[in-house]
Amino acid sequence: QSVLTQPPSVSAAPGQKVTISCSGSNSNIGNNYVSWYQQLPGTAPKLLIYDNNKRPSGIPDRFSGSKSGTSATLGITGLQTGDEADYYCGTWDSSLSAVVFGGGTKLTVL
Amino acid sequence: QVQLQESGPGLVKPSETLSLTCALSGYSISSACYWGWIRQPPGKGLEWIGSIFHSGSTYYNPSLKSRVTISIDTSKNQFSLKLTSVTAADTAVYYCASPLGIDWYFDLWGRGTLVTVSS
Numbered sequence: 001q002s003v004l005t006q007p008p009s010v011s012a013a014p015g016q017k018v019t020i021s022c023s024g025s026n027s028n029i030g031n032n033y034v035s036w037y038q039q040l041p042g043t044a045p046k047l048l049i050y051d052n053n054k055r056p057s058g059i060p061d062r063f064s065g066s067k068s069g070t071s072a073t074l075g076i077t078g079l080q081t082g083d084e085a086d087y088y089c090g091t092w093d094s095s096l097s098a099v100v101f102g103g104g105t106k107l108t109v110l
Numbered sequence: 111q112v113q114l115q116e117s118g119p120g121l122v123k124p125s126e127t128l129s130l131t132c133a134l135s136g137y138s139i140s141s142a143c144y145w146g147w148i149r150q151p152p153g154k155g156l157e158w159i160g161s162i163f164h165s166g167s168t169y170y171n172p173s174l175k176s177r178v179t180i181s182i183d184t185s186k187n188q189f190s191l192k193l194t195s196v197t198a199a200d201t202a203v204y205y206c207a208s209p210l211g212i213d214w215y216f217d218l219w220g221r222g223t224l225v226t227v228s229s
Contacts, residue, residue, distance in 0.1 A: 002155060035215035037156075044205055044219040045156065056217060088156055092214040098171050099146075099158035099214050 003028060004089055004102035011108040016079050020105045022072045022089030028100055032092040034072040036065055039086045039104075048087075049074065076107070084109050112136040114206045114220035122200075122227050128193040132206030132220060139182060140164055143210055145189045147180060149202040150222075157202075162189055163212075196227045 005023040012018040022034065034052050037045035047056050049065035052072065064075045072089055089102040118130035132145070139145065146161035160170035162180045170178050174193070182189040193200060203224050207216035 032214070037216075044207075044222050045216070046219070047215060047217045050209075050213070050215040050217070090156070090158075090215065096172055097169065099161070101156040101158065104155040 002103040003093060003096070003100040004091070006087075006089060006102035006105045008103070009106045009108065011110055012079050013110050014079050014081060017075065017077045018079060018107065019076075020074045020087050020089075020107070022074070022102050024070050024072075024091065024100075026070060027095035028070075028091045028093040029067065029072055030070040031094060034065065034067055035090045036063075036072075036074045037088045037090065038083075039088065041085070045088065079109050081109050083107060112210070112218060114208065114218055116204060116206050116220045116223040118204075118223060118225070120224060120226060122196055122225060123229050124197055124227055125195055128191070128196050128200060128225055128227070130191045130204055130206075130223065130225070131188050132190070133186075133188045135187070137210070139187045139189065140184050141210075142212060143208055144169075144212060144214075145180075145182065145208050146206065146216065147191045148205045148207055148216070149200075150205070151199075151202040159191065159193075159204075198227050201225065201227045 036049040039045045052067040053065040062077045086104045093100045113135045115133045144161040147159040177194045179192040203222040205222045206220045
């Protein structure tokens with residue numbers, strides 16, 4: 001049971017937009033920055049978003065992040081088949097004094 | 111180019127100690143950064159194990175704290191993980207990772223190494 005809650009799977013057609021939610025509490029998302037990771041099959045996770053909505057160099061602006069209260073959302077526009085991957089949210093939990101991750105969301109591009 | 115590379119045994123017997131090393135290249139491990147370990151059991155999600163600051167201060171996942179030690183070796187530009195009393199539940203791909211700063215996200219990742227706990 002993960003501290004952060006993500007939907008197990010989402011799907012959309014190529015070219016469309018999808019959002020992935022990440023729900024937490026005041027001790028984690030509510031008072032700390034959220035990051036998002038993309039994990040392609042058989043590879044290490046890759047940072048997509050940090051500090052709620054910032055993109056590292058090289059990450060296209062098709063990927064966006066937002067936060068409201070104790071929930072965060074990853075948005076992906078102009079879906080491509082290469083976006084099929086598992087996506088994880090993460091943050092610091094002040095009560096646990098630990099980094100926590102969501103359980104992951106598998107994105108299928110139909 | 112900054113890189114992290116995990117190394118260590120791929121097979122550990124139950125009740126023994128899992129030991130992994132993460133070698134850093136292209137960057138000084140003495141820089142003001144957190145250096146961390148994250149694991150992923152087969153087919154499951156990510157679990158943070160712990161992180162160490164360049165000064166040696168450590169932060170551990172409460173669920174693993176009693177069994178985990180993370181240390182840093184500035185002379186070899188590497189940091190290490192020890193996990194004692196392992197069971198089959200500790201079978202996972204182990205990643206070393208870092209934000210290359212003082213943050214709780216991970217921008218730089220190693221490729222990961224699979225450790226299987228089995229007799």
